[in-house]
Amino acid sequence: MIYDVSYTAIVFFVGFVGLVLGLSFYFGKKTKSASSYYAAGGQIHWSVNGIAFAGDYLSAASFLGICGMIATSGYDGFLYAIGFLAGWMVALFLVAEPFKKLGKYTFSDALNSTFKSRLVTLTASISTLIVSIFYLIPQMVGAGDLVTPLLGFPHWVGVLIVGVIVILIVATAGMTSTTYVQFLKGGLLILLSGILSFYIMKNGFTLNPDHEGKPYHDFVELVPVMNGDQVESVTDWNVLSQHNVQGKEFVNLEKDGIQRWFLLNKMEGEPILNEALSITTDESGMQLYNGEPKENGNFYQVGHLSKVVVNGEEVESSGSVNPIQFLNIIKNSEVVRFLNVKFTSNNQEVSLYYPQETSGESFMLPGLKYKIGKGASWWSKMDFISLMMALFLGTAALPHILIRYYTVNSPRDARKSTILAIAAIGAFYLLTLYLGIGAAVNGVMDVESSNMAAPLLAKAFGVVLFSVISAIAFATVLGTVSGLIVASSGAIAHDLLDGYFNKNLSDSNKVLAGKLAAFGVGIFAIALGIAFKGMNVSFLVGWAFAIAASANLPAILFLLFWKKTTAKGISWSIVMGIVSSLAIILTSPTMWGRYGLRPADALHQLENPAIISFPLAVITLYLVSISTKKQKVNI
Template structure:
């Protein structure tokens, strides 16, 4: 997709980035000690910390990923909103206060507070680093996606800009500036998402999303002997016919221009429906709807094909309330765009065909995660759904960059209140994701190449000002989240590994310096990964980070807090087994096989979400190893 670059967008973007950097400079002067760098001196107000929590949590995955997923797959995207928010219940009721009581700077400190074990230090620092890096990749990819329409820059440059700014922020000020950046960003994200939702509801539902929306060509045709297709309009000439997965695609030429159409049989008629397509020719040239990208022939999509209000079909509704909006979509029909790839001679062709879907199917689970037997769901499909819901529920309270925020407030009471502020802000935002996602689905804003940009592009239809602000906030979202992750990663390397595990003697100043060097190294690594993983689904990687966190960290945290027989070796082995099993399952999953260019069905483990296997494995490991090594605990108690 080619986007017009707006000067206003650039000005707003520079203003917000400038604000973030200004804050960093201000707080950098105040950060002198290790506790100031890693935990903001433990003196952040609970309300500020709560919104900062929301800022940390509402990353690119939430704002860009979930809205995009809802825009493409309806309610299944909203499952992520439900699961992500439910995860906070575990954080609030089980983890927040005890962890605040145990910890000092990092997640590893908390786990190790009782044992002072080298095994735990090593395992926890590895786990923190791995989860943070997995979480970093989608943020960087999201940043790259954002700058394309916002600033007209290539993807890699966006990743470089984010990486450089974040390295600068983190290396100068640590957790204090990260907290205030997250506070401002979290608050702005919720406010402007609310405004966007108001615009969506005021706009209502219409069969014509906007004046410039593409009018799809439909050609009447006939099929003889189940094979020969003839188009009624003689101006169109059929060049090729391809059958892929029982779907028939036809290449058609008119006045020297070619296009791809899909053969449909509806109400006794044979119709050829226009599609979007990208062709990669033998010499590597990429054509969008048969022309170079700069010709702007590749358009945005997503519209309603039928609107039903009180049993009557209408063209538009006018302004609607939130419940009426959801109810009307459920009664109506929406045209989604399904993707299919095939080869045509030496050309690699990817098409997006119109897929009219009833609102009823959109407003319940099942479009992305097959769970109904009626749609052919298998045992593994349903296990995949269960596994996803489990990982989302248990992953939140095991994310290191979320856990370290408990150390930035002065008391357990403040930790609890922060969490409640966070749950309220995040819960409210997640309800908005349904409206922003559905709004994107029906307002002709979808860029079929990247679902991540659905919400910002929706804002663009309501004015360049709103688009600029929303995009700049989304960019700040990435900045803030990446900052938090890099602080957590640098803590794992400099504090947990170098200082605690290797026991390198360092002064307080030296520790801060080591943290900053670690932050710069992780930042550069994240930039490289962000460029390498371009085009990868943001939510896929975040889901992976959740599953790894839930498998590696949560059993260790919960058993440490609630089971007295837990031993240091039990914790360390549980973390290691959790990491290896979750990553191992993902590497051999159907989704990864598809990415390797292999046949997904050949994957040895027919499961994309590993939680259902890896979490119980980590729990069993912890119990068994703790039972086998319980004498270690007794010896320790005697020594005290």
């Protein structure tokens, strides 16, 4: 994707970052004790905490990832929103009030309220670190994706900028500044998503979205001369090669020294070559877009409708619509999505994006990403169930969500905060359905990064809206990363150093250790954000939810509701949840591809581990607990 730097966006970005840092330094002057650093002294009002809950939870995965997945996969992308929201029911009815009564600063505090066990402290703090790190990866990836259109810098610079700013936020005031950053960006995110949805309804549907950049479907169509299934010649073009990939025919043509790739289609019996969007690298290492250097700008935004149907009649455009009409029209129309294939041609790796016409009805039903109906394999059905389990069970076990219960004054306030959070998060996720579909049909998609769907949609309606949305999206990353690093620093300083290694840190030294830990975790998060460039952030967050559900939730629920639970049972359950979920993730098809291997050759075809790792953790906790006496002393 080719981006031009938006100076208006830079102004909003710098202004918002300045506001965030100003809040941090202001509250930093008031942060003296460990209680104020790790839990804001328990003095946050429940209404502020409820919106901060939403701000913390509506991370890069929600705003960037879910919108992008809906734009590319339709209803299957919206399943993430359903799963994320449903998980709050577990938090509300099972965890919120009793968890507030158990702890002080960290997840480990709650588990150790009964046992005072060093083994529980060790395993719970390690679990907090692992879950937080897996949640940090998509936030940093999203930050890198945002900074390119905003500031014109490469992806790694965006990751670095977020890391530095967040380290400053956490190192100055800890949970207090983090809470107010999350409150501010949570409220603004919901408000601006509503405004953007209004623009989508007002714009309606059209076959020819008139936005910045040449839309894909204006590309010239070539008619080849064929012999059987092979292209023999095209006027003024030389045929270099032809490849059958996943049942599609791709033809490489050359003209005036420029090589381009085309998808072979047959329209009314006549062969047609439609240009495929290609990204290759030449021998010198230069990245080529559609056969030309990146600076030539020959790479366009895509995503449109090939048919608009209103009241049973095909039209050029629909005009303004209401929310119900919007969904009815998209169901009866036809969406052109762009799918990716990769293969080797003449010893060179080729990545192509080709158009795929999809009926609106298929777009609005499950099956485009997760194969669970006709044609589904055993693995795909297992993977879908596993993902839903992770999203439903993981929310109530995320360390940076759990520690927010310690920032309010009472269990009653914890419950009220959760109810407000559910209302705010539910409203936002409903809006993501319209944002994702709007991006899919308005010619604004960046095929290299589905994470940019919502910001680029905003850009289509005006640079000011784009600037504000992008700044808020960046703040979304800042707020969530801040919460994760607070949780991580608490696990290191409060749990490991003070609790497990018995350093007996003073209050001031505990705060200092937390700040140093925040610096170390921030540096590590930067490195991971650079390494996982290009992956959809919602997909990555699914892994964090799976680990949290497997390692943490069984321990929480058994501690709260089963009197025979023992310290060893909790500890070994956490270990089993971590080891089994990580083993499945690290041997998954996606990671096999990251290793440079063929995903089809992976040890298994399961992307999401919860369907195996969660039951294993539950069984382990039960068996170990019944085989050991309940211990309330150090072990």
